[in-house]
Amino acid sequence: MSAWWQMRCDDGHGWSVFVEDDSREPDATQLNCPEDDSPAVTATCLPIADRVQISMLPAAWEREGRVGRADEYFLEVRSILDSSRMLKTTTTMSWEDVIKYASMFRDIPWDLAERRWARMFSKARE
Numbered sequence: 001m002s003a004w005w006q007m008r009c010d011d012g013h014g015w016s017v018f019v020e021d022d023s024r025e026p027d028a029t030q031l032n033c034p035e036d037d038s039p040a041v042t043a044t045c046l047p048i049a050d051r052v053q054i055s056m057l058p059a060a061w062e063r064e065g066r067v068g069r070a071d072e073y074f075l076e077v078r079s080i081l082d083s084s085r086m087l088k089t090t091t092t093m094s095w096e097d098v099i100k101y102a103s104m105f106r107d108i109p110w111d112l113a114e115r116r117w118a119r120m121f122s123k124a125r126e
């Protein structure tokens with residue numbers, strides 16, 4: 001899991017470092033203040049929050065110089081904390097629609113995303 005590390009030096013400067021692996025601490029250079037190079041006196045690990053990552057997957061095919069389904073996309077949402085939790089549309093949509101639907105998953109936790117997805121796509125797709 002990824003995390004933010006938030007540091008502070010004796011002179012009251014604050015800075016943050018993003019690490020892909022929260023079991024790893026920032027390296028020595030990241031623990032020094034970017035303004036005056038003094039060492040951090042506090043370092044706090046802030047684990048990444050439960051949110052969804054959003055992907056738009058191109059559906060275009062290509063064979064012998066011909067292209068089909070150009071500018072059609074599947075929408076996929078996935079838990080940032082557990083990548084096995086994933087939802088993907090079964091039909092394609094336009095760029096404009098995928099952007100519109102994706103915006104409904106902005107800054108929300110996985111459980112809410114799952115409920116919102118069920119409301120949006122179980123009715124709309126029948």
Ligand SMILES: [Zn+2]
Pocket residue numbers: 009010011012013033034035036037038
């Ligand atoms: Zn400083």
